[in-house]
Amino acid sequence: MAKGTVHALCGENGAGKSTLMKILYGMQQPDEGTITIDGEQVVLHNPADAIARGIGMVHQHFMLADNLTVLENVALGAEKLYGIGGKARAKIKEISDAYGLNVRPDVLVEELGVADRQRVEILKVLYRGAKTLILDEPTAVLVPQEVDALFDNLRDLKAEGLTVIFISHKLGEVLSVADEITVIRRGTTVGTAEPSSTTPRQLAEMMVGSELPTPETEESTVTDVPMLTVEGLHLSQTDLDGIERVILDQISFTIHKGEILGIAGVEGNGQSELVEAIMGMRHPETGTISLDGTDISQRPTRDRREAGIGYIPEDRHRHGLLLEAPLWENRILGHVTERPNSRGPLLDIKGARADTERIVAEYDVRTPGIDVTAASLSGGNQQKLIVGREMSHAPKLLIAAHPTRGVDVGAQAAIWDHIRQARREGLAVLLISADLDELIGLSDTLRVMYRGRLVAHADPATITPEKLGSAMTGAATGRLEHAEDDAR
Amino acid sequence: MNKLTSRIDKERLLLGIAAPLLAIVAALLITALVILATGKNPGPAFSDMLTYGFASDSQVYILNKATTYYLAGISVAIGFRMNLFNIGVDGQYRLAAFFAAVLGGALTLPGWLSMLLILICAMATGAVWAAIAGVLKVTRGVSEVISTIMLNSIATAVIGYLLQPGKLAQLYQGGTVVATKPLPSASHFFLIDTGASGELDGFIVIAAIVGVAYWFVLGRTRFGYDLRTVGQSESAATASGVSVKKMVVTSMIISGAAAGLIGMPTLLNESYQYSSDFPTGIAFTGIAIALLGRNNPIGIALGALLWGFLERTTNHLEFQGYDKEILGVIQGVIVLCVVIAYEVVRRYGLKRQQHKVGAELAAQAAAAPMKKQEVA
Structure with a gap:
């Protein structure tokens, strides 16, 4: 230069x-x-x-x-x-x-x-x-x-x-x-x-890039039964300088049974906060969240998990794993109140261990055993363990934030398969990803998030990554049509 | 696959034992050098410690000391498992012992009932005192280290104020000692008579029960799992649905309740009243012991015994012409060595495991080529 x-x-x-x-x-x-x-x-x-x-x-x-x-x-x-x-x-x-x-x-x-x-x-x-x-x-x-x-x-x-x-x-x-x-x-x-x-x-x-392989969705499994309804979610934060920054601005959407809703957006436009609000880790000022017809806006995180929300976090080291604990203890994380991890107030160590073995086998987690610490697995295998854990509790709603980030191609395909499989069985999925091909390939509906707002929506069957990319920068809003030529 | 799992486990156990052993050996070496530097021969000193320390009356003394230290170690360890540094155990147990002594002296109930009430009073006092720090932490973000240190001083002042003739205490032994009213003999805890060696505090049974409860609650219950989760990663705990704030307060309360028991062997088995010479500073010993025992109930027991042993034997060294300060040197060096050794061994263990997992997987992949390729 x-x-x-x-x-x-x-x-x-x-x-x-x-x-x-x-x-x-x-x-x-x-x-x-x-x-x-x-x-x-x-x-x-x-x-x-x-x-x-x-x-x-x-x-x-x-x-x-x-x-x-x-x-x-x-x-x-x-x-x-x-x-x-x-x-x-x-x-x-x-x-x-x-x-x-x-x-x-x-x-x-x-x-x-x-x-x-x-x-x-x-x-x-x-x-x-x-x-x-x-x-x-x-x-x-x-x-x-x-x-x-x-x-x-x-x-x-x-x-x-x-x-x-x-x-x-x-x-x-x-x-x-x-x-x-x-x-x-x-x-x-x-x-x-x-x-x-x-x-x-x-x-x-x-x-x-446009040469990437596209994860294909098959026939639509979307039903008209709403599973997750988010209405008017608003969250703002006052920073050290006393300036109020709006993080989530009037977010509303519905995910039906069997539907995958993808949210595209450049990172830092409110996606993490939206996920945390749905999980109950952040408390929005206004707005309601209801799962399967029940208002869960005021419920603590544990209740929401028990009600059937599975969570694949964006940062697995911070939110999804206990790095220095063995795999079977990680299998309990987030589901300690559910079987097979516990009976009443007591842990069921035998049950948890047996189920960890099952996850390791079914989700092809490459590990020499379930007593090694989570930190000693590679990122992809850690992710497979998390996906396996969250899928094992028959979730009604899966929140998947960057589910295949840092995962090799083989594991990526396997994770996609698991998500699609569960979707056929009526799972609703909120998918957040930076991988536009993943978003377009998996989603039934696409929304674009920019500066805390859902600014555009698109049909994944017709949209191109390029078009989606320009909407992510705030250059295009509203309904994104393939035929529409000028995005600006 | 099973073979490998058990091998890793065994290795972990070995590594776990390696750290304290390494630390103690290093501490002994350094102590020997210190004794040499004072111009004396360390050999006879160590052999005197051994023979004297294993005499039967020493054994009873050590066990009695260790009972108190064990309870202190457990109270601190409960906080440690949560990543909380409860330095306030000291104030908690002294205040608890004081109020328990006042209550015990005033009660004229059947022995077992008043003993029960004394224990409950002690645990409740400790819990309340610790809860103050817990509540301050979650509501105002005050570091528990700072608040508990201050609460220790406040506890000292409160006791100093109330332990005066005319307040909650009286003069005893011809006006030389200020103390609370002695417990009626019915509320004395039982002693185990070991003949010529002296009497073993019956409270050792309670200490053992506390140890078992600690192991069970932390390792086998949902609550214990949540607590350990918060200790290992607050962010993961929050995401998993644990209310971290509630957990902080709860664990401070439990830690404080356990701290309330620390003064009980002394009160119920030895002094039967709270006087101005009631032992202080035991909690700081407890911190060292919890570190030494790696927050493990058996490890803490061994640490407590070692501390009792060192105290007993170095006292005796004084009569052999050695300086009694050698106790402080050994203890200090052990704690330092332990902290360093644990970190070294932990890092080594993690790295080794990662390598092993990598090697094992490479071997698996080589044995079954192409089989997994289809997935991709």
Whole structure:
């Protein structure tokens, strides 16, 4: 990439964007390949090397000490450059004015809003003499006006001859600010694009790829018996700056028996929160949730599970497993009150163990035994154990968040088969996935979630991943028709 | 497949024993070096500890000490299994023993009934005192470490205020000791006469029952499973339907109730009243013992016995011309070594298991080629 440009890097979740940046910033070592800066081939062993070469990184999560002033935060760890007193303050002023960052050196960081903090982070990097800036998903935490302001700053930086690497999966933003775009998928570069001659649709196509195998749904099994009805769900959260952010905005939908409802969306648009609200782990301000005709809005998580909700969590390590416990204890997790795990208040260890053996055999969990810890299994096998566990209690509703993430192709097909099988028997499924082919292939109905709202719906029989991709960026709303040509 | 499972189990057991053994051996080595540094010979010291420690009167002394320590270890371990650090066991047991002593001194009921009431009073006091910290944690987010330390000081102050002549205490032994009214002899717990070696506290039976209950509730009941789940992963527990807040309060209450029993062997079997020289600081010993015993009921018993043994024998060392501070050195070094050894062994075990599982699966895959390929 050239000096004085903004270069955007886009790709799906898990495509390898962050890993690439970590290598550039010296946090990880590549197995092969070289990095060349200013015509000189370099090896970056750690972030200090990278900083010395003029590479600076602004992390997605800010690394600032709240109880120190801006000046102290900026000088922290770089005291040798300009000291910690007047000289440092003058330098901060100078940088701030030069790039229009508008940073006041003597304010406490805890008094600053998110956008201001981000500017402090950028200033911190510039203060250390960075000539190349890496911004990791800088817009994820910003509201639209703040995004515009950030982009103005980036243009200033560019004008001063600095290079900016901008990581994002929001296509609209990428197109508006970047001079050049590199798209990566599954760890390799799939192409570069000029923003002036590219549409979001083409970009989405590159990001998603179109050669992937499609998981086919067979004949529809949708009935007209509603299983899960969500009505007017609203959830907002006040962050540290006192700004109220709406996380779920008037979410309503119905899933019938035998129906798979897929929710598409770029991660962080409220999908996790929606799942947690249905599971009873979060408490929405308004709205009702009813399962099979019973209002469960006020019931605790355990009741909901007993009422027949199966849950394949998005983050299996945090929510689905006890990593240091043996497999058979993991089989009990979430279903401790149900057979065969317990009788009355007592655990039925024999029953649980026998049933774990059954799950291991039926779901092809590759393990030498049920006494090994969950942590020693590979991700795919952990996932198969979770799927097996949740399916073993004859759920009425299955919430599957990224059910095949990190799972190899064989296990992926097996998990799809299990879900389809259960659907034929009348299971209702809420499917959330970043894999658009999975969504299109499995779902009977598709919704698109953007900024906490269900903005669009589509028929999986006619929709293409590209079209869905552009709706995910908020570019298209309402009913997505295949025939409809212009998505914007 | 079964063979392998049992092998992994056996290995886990071995690893489990390896850590404390490693720690104790290391502690003995370091202690020997310390004794050498003071210019004395560690050999005779250790052999004196052994012969003296296994004398029959020492055995009774050690068992009596260990009874108290065991209860302390269990109370702390209940918190540990939940990832709660109940430092307040100290204040909980002292306050509990004090009020139990006051109640016991005032009661004139049949012995068994007043003993029962004393125990209930002690457990309830401990539970209430611990519950304060639990409620503060779930409602206001106060770390239980901070609040229980403060509650320890408050307990000291409360006892200091009430343990005055004219309040809930009187002067005894010619005005030299301030104490609560002694328990009537009917409410003394039974002692086991072992002849010349002395008398064994009957409370050891209760301690054993507590140990069995601890094992049973944690390992065999739904409640225990929920509790352990919260201890291992709060997020997974929430997702599985455990109310973490309720669990925090409940386990603090149980931990406090168990703590209430710590002072009982002393009260019901030895002193029969709460005086200003009632033993303090036992809970901190309990923390060390719970660590040493890996929160395992049998491990804690062994740890309690070891602590009793060390205390008995190092006391005797003083008469042999060694410094009595050697006790603190050994205990401190053991605890340090134990913490380090457990972490080392745990990591080694996890890594080893992962390797083994990997190797085993590779072997399986090699033995049955192509069979699983169809699924893909």
